[in-house]
Amino acid sequence: MGRLLGGSTSHNAMLYFRGFKNDFDFWAANGAKGWSYRDVIPYFLKFENFEFPNANPNDNCGELTVTQNPEIEETPMYKVFDKATKQMNMPVVPCNVPNPDGK
Ligand SMILES: Cc1cc2nc3c(=O)[nH]c(=O)nc-3n(C[C@H](O)[C@H](O)[C@H](O)COP(=O)(O)OP(=O)(O)OC[C@H]3O[C@@H](n4cnc5c(N)ncnc54)[C@H](O)[C@@H]3O)c2cc1C
Numbered sequence: 001m002g003r004l005l006g007g008s009t010s011h012n013a014m015l016y017f018r019g020f021k022n023d024f025d026f027w028a029a030n031g032a033k034g035w036s037y038r039d040v041i042p043y044f045l046k047f048e049n050f051e052f053p054n055a056n057p058n059d060n061c062g063e064l065t066v067t068q069n070p071e072i073e074e075t076p077m078y079k080v081f082d083k084a085t086k087q088m089n090m091p092v093v094p095c096n097v098p099n100p101d102g103k
Pocket of ligand 1: 001002003004005006007008009010011012013014015016017
């Protein structure tokens with residue numbers, strides 16, 4: 001994967017995802033000083049610009065604009081994913097919270 005000019009960054013799906021709190025904290029605990037979730041959150045907040053109706057105004061000042069795709073729920077892939085997560089009783093959670101397990 002990613003063996004092209006620009007690497008995987010050139011062909012990803014453009015879904016925006018901060019990552020898991022536990023991953024950052026694990027890296028910090030294993031020597032990555034300054035990479036705990038608490039350390040990195042100010043930088044996420046600095047560069048993000050969420051354009052959602054319910055966005056936190058504190059998240060709305062950066063240069064990386066993140067929007068919702070209103071058509072995504074009509075795609076076949078979304079419908080299959082939606083059905084599977086309901087069957088597994090997975091909760092609906094926002095993506096960019098410390099522990100975003102769920103749909
Ligand atoms: C199909 C797909 C979909 C994805 N969708 C998403 C998404 O929706 N949202 C999201 O957040 N992430 C997504 N990702 C993950 C994301 O794209 C990667 O995590 C990110 O691009 C990694 O960036 P990077 O700068 O670390 O590496 P890359 O962008 O891959 O850059 C690494 C570069 O190093 C080069 N390189 C490697 N080895 C050598 C070497 N020995 N010598 C010289 N050059 C070398 C590679 O050719 C490449 O250009 C997706 C990934 C894939 C594959």
